[in-house]
Structures are given as structure tokens and as C-alpha cells.
Amino acid sequence: MKILAIIPVRMGSSRFPGKPLKKINGKSMIEIIYRKVAKNKNIEKTFIATCDKEIINFANLKKFNVINTKKTHERASDRSAEALLKIEKKYNKKFDIVLMVQGDEPMITQNMISKSLKPFKNNNNINVLNLCSKIISKKDLYDLNCVKLIKDKNNNAIYFSRLPIPFSKSFKKNIFYKQVCIIPFKRDYLIKYIKMKPTSLEIKESIDMLRIIENGEKVKMVEISEITYPVDTLSDLRKVSKLIKSKNVKA
Numbered sequence: 001m002k003i004l005a006i007i008p009v010r011m012g013s014s015r016f017p018g019k020p021l022k023k024i025n026g027k028s029m030i031e032i033i034y035r036k037v038a039k040n041k042n043i044e045k046t047f048i049a050t051c052d053k054e055i056i057n058f059a060n061l062k063k064f065n066v067i068n069t070k071k072t073h074e075r076a077s078d079r080s081a082e083a084l085l086k087i088e089k090k091y092n093k094k095f096d097i098v099l100m101v102q103g104d105e106p107m108i109t110q111n112m113i114s115k116s117l118k119p120f121k122n123n124n125n126i127n128v129l130n131l132c133s134k135i136i137s138k139k140d141l142y143d144l145n146c147v148k149l150i151k152d153k154n155n156n157a158i159y160f161s162r163l164p165i166p167f168s169k170s171f172k173k174n175i176f177y178k179q180v181c182i183i184p185f186k187r188d189y190l191i192k193y194i195k196m197k198p199t200s201l202e203i204k205e206s207i208d209m210l211r212i213i214e215n216g217e218k219v220k221m222v223e224i225s226e227i228t229y230p231v232d233t234l235s236d237l238r239k240v241s242k243l244i245k246s247k248n249v250k251a
Contacts, residue, residue: 002093003097004084006083008103010051019237020050029237034062042117077100096186099116101181109226142164148160148176159210
């Protein structure tokens with residue numbers, strides 16, 4: 001499989017403006033993510049997709065692959081699709097899989113990347129896949145920045161929400177899952193995705209994957225055991241910095 005990795009990022013995050021260039025233990029978050037993704041042996045090319053000159057200039061300084069995209073995208077998946085088409089035109093080739101890695105997942109590991117790609121080799125019916133992990137703190141369960149999900153017996157997503165799902169009177173007696181934003185698409189399915197109109201629940205929850213579910217299609221879920229947190233706020237940045245440093249994880 002020819003795999004293209006795209007890291008969609010923008011400076012104008014409403015929750016934490018400028019976060020791609022914020023530093024974690026001396027290195028910017030986007031640099032940490034790019035280097036980890038580009039290192040994976042399964043990936044042919046890695047690109048940052050952005051609409052911001054600051055990120056483009058930073059990427060050029062570091063000699064990272066970067067592609068300029070529109071400012072109007074509301075969803076990371078839409079930005080990634082635009083980047084895919086521009087990259088394919090540039091290199092005059094088509095990829096089989098597009099691995100979208102959100103630009104706020106600095107705790108990504110090689111195992112997580114490989115685990116997200118492996119199912120495509122064995123199951124031709126998978127069009128898009130998300131990683132997920134168990135929620136281990138009540139604080140995360142009620143954090144609106146943490147996207148929760150429920151799945152069926154075949155490990156397909158039933159729903160994603162920023163609110164706690166499913167309902168339970170006891171945190172300890174139930175298992176809750178959160179989305180980990182390492183999301184591979186089949187190339188043609190990503191193109192299909194951008195042709196779907198944004199849907200009501202997608203807009204209300206601000207979650208890309210709901211566009212797929214509302215159109216009656218499947219999102220395959222794969223659980224990981226790693227403890228990982230995205231960076232949505234300054235508080236998250238501090239927490240992730242400490243976790244990476246304490247585990248002596250190479251950036």
C-alpha cells in the first residue's frame with residue numbers, strides 16, 4: 001500500500017491559538033508530531049497541511065514537507081482531502097491510504113501508527129478507522145474537549161460526542177472510550193467524504209466522523225493500550241510535557 005500521512009494544523013484554534021508552534025520540552029508540538037510520523041517505515045510521504053504562513057515558514061526552515069490549504073475549512077478531514085489532491089498532482093501519483101494525524105497528538109507512538117494501518121491489509125471493507133482508548137479519569141469524561149464514543153459488537157462506532165456517553169450512574173462500573181485522532185482513510189473514501197455535505201450532528205458536536213455515521217456508513221474502531229492525551233489547552237500542554245518527560249519519550 002502507498003501511504004500518505006497528512007498532519008492538518010492551523011494557528012487559529014479557538015481553544016488554544018497558536019498551539020502547533022507551542023513548545024513541549026524545547027521542541028514545537030508540530031515538529032514532534034512530524035518527526036514521529038515521518039519516521040514510520042509504512043509511510044511513503046509525510047506532509048503538514050496548513051493555511052498559516054507562520055507554520056509554512058517554520059516547516060520550510062526545518063525542511064519538512066508542507067502544503068498550503070484554504071483558510072475556510074471547518075474540519076481537519078476536509079483540509080486533508082484538499083492537501084491529498086494537491087500532493088498527488090505535484091507528484092503525479094495516487095496513494096492508497098491517507099493517514100490523518102491531528103496536529104495536537106504529540107504522544108503518538110510508532111505502535112499506534114502501525115496498529116491503525118494494519119487492519120487495511122486484512123479487511124478490504126474498511127474505509128476509515130479511528131484509534132480509541134479507555135478513559136481513566138472522571139475529569140476526562142466530563143471534559144468537552146475529550147471526544148467520547150460508543151461502539152457496537154463489531155467495533156464500529158455508533159456515535160461520538162463531547163458529552164459523557166453512555167449514561168451511567170457509576171464511573172467505576174462502566175467502561176468509557178475516547179477518540180484518539182490518528183485516522184487512516186482509504187484514498188477514494190476521503191474524496192467521497194468531502195463530497196458529502198456537512199451534517200447536522202457533525203456541526204453540533206464539531207466532530208468529523210459524525211458526517212460518516214449520519215450517512216449510514218461505518219467507522220472502524222481499534223483500541224490501544226497506550227495512555228495518550230491531545231493538547232487542546234495550555235493546561236494540556238503542561239500535562240503532556242510532564243508525561244513525555246517522565247516517561248523519557250523521545251520527541
